[in-house]
Amino acid sequence: MVDNKVPMIYFDNVTKIYNKDSFALDEVNFSVEPQEFISIVGHSGAGKTTLLKMLLAEDKPTTGNVFFESSDIHTLPKSKLAKFRKRVGTIFQDFKLLPQKTAYENVSFAMEVAGRTDKEIESDVPHALNLVDLEEKMWHFPHELSGGEKQRVAIARAIVNQPDLIIADEPTGNLDPINTYDVVQILKKINDLGTTVILTTHNKGVIDSLGRRVITIDQGRIVRDDKHGRYVL
């Protein structure tokens, strides 16, 4: 029997060279099915962030292609690229909140750029902030929030448009164990609701507690791809 199912994401022989002596990514091939929860692990400098940059079209591969639902995202025109990014929610290690906007405005900004109406924004933003347990601090600016709270705002921003894919780049890297646990639980919940999640981390505890698919990268190459993986480096 031939499986005709199109993967959501497909990395086809992707290589990224920043300088000719070192490969940030070296012939990377893998695919992600819809509603999967994938963790990408590796030491610092292994190529995890580069891989995500390729996926967000922040950077182009030197050779190879990255497909999102069979479209090569690096050949998309600017207007379609913006549309693609609206379908992806992104969470970063350093939160990347807009410093001059309140928690509410940070989340509503993602809805505004997605073309949502004021009415939708007024109803969905408090709901998203409620999901991450930050309803009471929605009018606080990022500098008035703790690291864990900032990350929860970033998660609310990432999920508020009900994206098809969440990319979380070391989201627990700057958090204490309690906040780390909270963030991972929220990501699991998002995935259970049907959103594909790609998580990069080098937190062994997080990976082992998830028990989901794990791709291990070392020196730009995929060295393991385990369906129910553990943190092995």
Next chain:
Amino acid sequence: MFWVNTKRILKSGFISFFRNGFVSLAAILVMSITLFAVGSLLFSGALLEDSLNELRNKVDINVYFVTGAEESDVLAMKTTLEALPEVREVEYTSSEEALERFREKHRDDQLTLQALEELEENPLRASLSIRAKETSQYEGIANFLEGESALSVDSQSIIDNVNYFQNKEAIDNLTGIIDNSERSNLMKTILLVVISVLITFNTITLAIYNSREEIRVMKLVGAGNWYVQGPFVVSGGMYGIVSSTAALLLFYPVTQWFGPMFYPFSFLSSTQDINLLAYYSSNFTEIFLTTFSVGILLGIISSYLAVKRYINV
């Protein structure tokens, strides 16, 4: 959706103008100085033009006609001269008027008046006083008059003499001074405008450099270029509005207190009490529109270009 987005962009630009208070203040300060400099150029240009016009008005050439020249011939020549494109105005003084003015001028000088009475006929000649549009055009007019004189009928010219040739050197020098003043003023204006634009552009670029990470995040969240650039452009426009207002307010005390110092040729002027403040008040609309449009355009264009640098994520 267009109006909703426009409203959101305007609101966001407005809010970030106030939230980035320190950056806004720095940009406004630099822009106010820039606009003040640009406005001062308007003033100094106007004053210089006024002074140069005063100088130009001091220059004319007079054509004296032979005694006994028919008035109709002189008036015909006046008409011919007025038709020349270089000529601004021609004033006719008949020999009687010349005599009248002479008497008026020397009314306290009995000796001269008596000497005049001794003469049987009016010794003064009719004349045309010619003013050109530009001082450099006097030579052409004088040459034209020379030609007229040579071509006159019966080989009897009615022109006695043209005083240009006696005053040629002075007129040429004056022409040189006027031309140089205008040229150097133009150069100074261009230089100052270029410097001002560069300073403003640099200040706004630095202000937006602070927000480069923010721009990147906006793009990653899925914002289109205009949605990212819009609020910065709105803030830039607001810098322009506030700094133009500041510059216009600053002009009042400056024109009032320092105005007289800026008048370069006041000793020549018949209106020595020329008042910069009055000039500012009477030309307020023009100055207001120039300062505001320069301010707003500078703010908007600088912001647009500065954000453009960081937007290609």
